[in-house]
Amino acid sequence: MDLTLKIVIVDESPVRSAIIEEGLREAGYSHVVRVAETANLLARIYAIDPDVIVIDLENPSRDVLEQMFQVSRVVKRPIAMFVDQSDAASIQASVDAGVSAYIVGGLAKERVRSILDLCISRFNAFSRLQAELEQAKTALSDRKIIDRAKGILMKAKNLSEEEAYSLMRSTAMREKKKIVEIAQSVITAAEMLK
Amino acid sequence: MSGARLCIGFIPLVDAGALIVAVDKGFTAAEGLDVELVREVSWSNVRDKLNIGLFDAAHLLAPVAIASSLGLGHVKVPIVAAFGLGLNGNAITVSPALHAAIAAQADGDIGDPMVTARALARVVAGRRMQGEAPLTFGMTFPYSTHNYQLRFWMAAGGVDPDQDIRLVVLPPPYMVESIVKKHVDGFCVGAPWNSVAVDLGVGHILHFVSEILQRAAEKVLAVRARWASENPDVFARLIRAHGKAAAYIGDAANREEVAAILAAPDRIGVAAEVIRRTLDGRLKISPDGTYRASERYLLIGRAGAARPDPVHAAWLYAQMVRWGQALMSAEALAEARATFRPDLYDSILGAAPLPSGEPADRIGAFTGPAFDPNDIGAHLNGWKIRRR
Structure with missing residues (x-):
């Protein structure tokens, strides 16, 4: 592992790039630069002069990096790790995680393998975090809808909270729907009948 | 007919139309194909995912298909293009x-x-x-028609695109922002980005690329040569579905x-009205409301646009040689x-002769001698400005 390598992270998500930077620093890499702004990207990368560039696959600026392959302009030619066909498992892991890395200036692939592996695992961790956050948000809003519908039923049909809930649950089961869908129809109906 | 599942990548541009219509109008389903369309953000992604087999086929820049077959700047993966998704369709916009x-x-007509x-x-x-600093122009990819069309145009007037100005790659959605922030003075890009710049008052469309070359292969339906030979039946069905879809688009009534x-x-994912303007080839070219119309602005499913033409491949390769991307x-x-x-x-679709009225050399450049695909050396020697 070569800890002196200079690494640039090109990512529009500041949270994700912070997570990656932290991971790289924890692993001992001290030369890490994050680039979020896409304007004049190539000039900025040339100025930083990195050994390795990490970029997310959902970033349209990947095409900007392709210009570095053009021999006429620069001496250093980067290699995309993503397209090294010798290692199908690594490619699959990269694509699944949504990250790609470019090695600049003819470094041996083995020297940066650990960097890519680390980025892949950090990208995956970020995706998991995001999914969990999304789930929590949905659960919270479902909860609110169900509570509102419960209140409407309790008032309209003079039911206890428990009775109102079990009425929605049995209706949901009978109609093969989610309880939140039934709750939403209760709210919609109540608004129409206002 | 057995069912087949296919995964096909595309970039959200109007010239992905035949592919999208083939799937969404049910032409692929009628051929027993179950197609999943995957929208991508960069040509690098499309090329790489096609190359490593994550995509069975892709909406691809014609020169990227050639560069991939030749292994230029990248791994060599032979590509087969048996269907042309569109000719032309780009425009040059300046601040x-x-x-x-x-x-x-x-000193004459600015058109x-x-x-x-x-x-x-x-x-x-x-x-x-x-x-003053040199002018900067944006284009979409090193191996792109946009790059070659800009270079062909300006070099004809005596501007060396590598010495006299700067050419930078910009993802199409960033073009307009870049001209607003004065990072570029002009660009060559496909629809709808030229119109967006004009509508915002930050750009003038100087030329439709069809004014520079009457017929330029823009996007192709690309598959790996190996995939095509291993799946000839599925490939044929895919091409047939595209034939129907392109003809559907080619009919102005639709x-x-x-x-x-x-x-x-x-x-x-843009307003239908903007796409309609592109299909009609009628674009506002100036913030003052001037319009320009051309039947040739974007050709899909008409004027012989769907039948891939090796003369176009030769012309694109000649540009790669001219600008130092490939050796002759x-x-x-x-x-x-x-x-x-x-x-x-x-x-698969039956022989289709080129309709009458198309340029004899099948390129129709605005300047220079007719293109001879069998004598690229002469074509290159005809140009003063070129890399050696």
Whole structure:
């Protein structure tokens, strides 16, 4: 592992790039630069002069990096790790995680393998975090809808909270729907009948 | 007919139309194909995912298909293009300041690309005398028609695109922002980005690329050569579905419906009206409301656009040689030509002669001698400005 390598992270998500930077620093890499702004990207990368560039696959600026392959302009030619066909498992892991890395200036692939592996695992961790956050948000809003519908039923049909809930649950089961869908129809109906 | 599942990548552009209509109008389903369309953000992603087999087929820049077959700047993966998704469709847009400078230097009709190219040369010379920074133009990819069309145009007026100006790659959605922030003075890009710049008052469309070259292969339906030979039946069905879809788009009576299909959020995701303007080839070219119309602006499913033409592959390869991306060799030329497969097109869809009224050399450049695909050396020697 070569800890002196200079690494640039090109990512529009500041949270994700912070997570990656932290991971790289924890692993001992001290030369890490994050680039979020896409304007004049190539000039900025040339100025930083990195050994390795990490970029997310959902970033349209990947095409900007392709210009570095053009021999006429620069001496250093980067290699995309993503397209090294010798290692199908690594490619699959990269694509699944949504990250790609470019090695600049003819470094041996083995020297940066650990960097890519680390980025892949950090990208995956970020995706998991995001999914969990999304789930929590949905659960919270479902909860609110169900509570509102419960209140409407309790008032309209003079039911206890428990009775109102079990009425929605049995209706949901009978109609093969989610309880939140039934709750939403209760709210919609109540608004129409206002 | 057995069912087959296919995963096909595309970039949200109007010239992905035949692919999108093939799937969304049910032409692929009628051929027993279950197609998943995957929208991508970069040509690098499309190329890489096609190359490593994550995509069975892709909407691809014609020169990227050739570069991939030749292994230029990248791994070598032979590609087969048996269906042309579109000819032309790009435009050159410049900032109001550069437009005014070109107009001031023009010695004739500013709609004439030779007049504007010469005027650009004078603007460039004037800036150099004043010690000003060189002009910067944006294009979409090193191996793109946009890159070659810009270079072909300006070099004809005496501007060396590598010495006199700067050319930078920009993802199409960033073009307009870049001209607003004065990071670029102009760009060559496909629809709808030129219109967006004009509508915002930050750009003038100087030329439709069809004014520079009457017929330029823009996007192809690309598959790996190996996949095509291992799945000839599925491939044929895919091409047949595309034949029907392209003909559907080519029929002007269907434009309203086609524009609505393409406008869907998970397809191109822009207003149907903007797509309609592109299909009609009628674009506002100036913030003052001037319009320009051309039947040739974007050709899909008409004027013989769907049948891949090896002459176009040869022309694109000649540009790669002219600008130092590829070395000249007879083998590479043959490989480039063999990427485009009219023989496969004919065997699946039936032979289709080029309609009358199309340019004799099948390129129709605005300047220079007719293109001879068998003598690229002569074509290159005809140009003063080129890399060696």
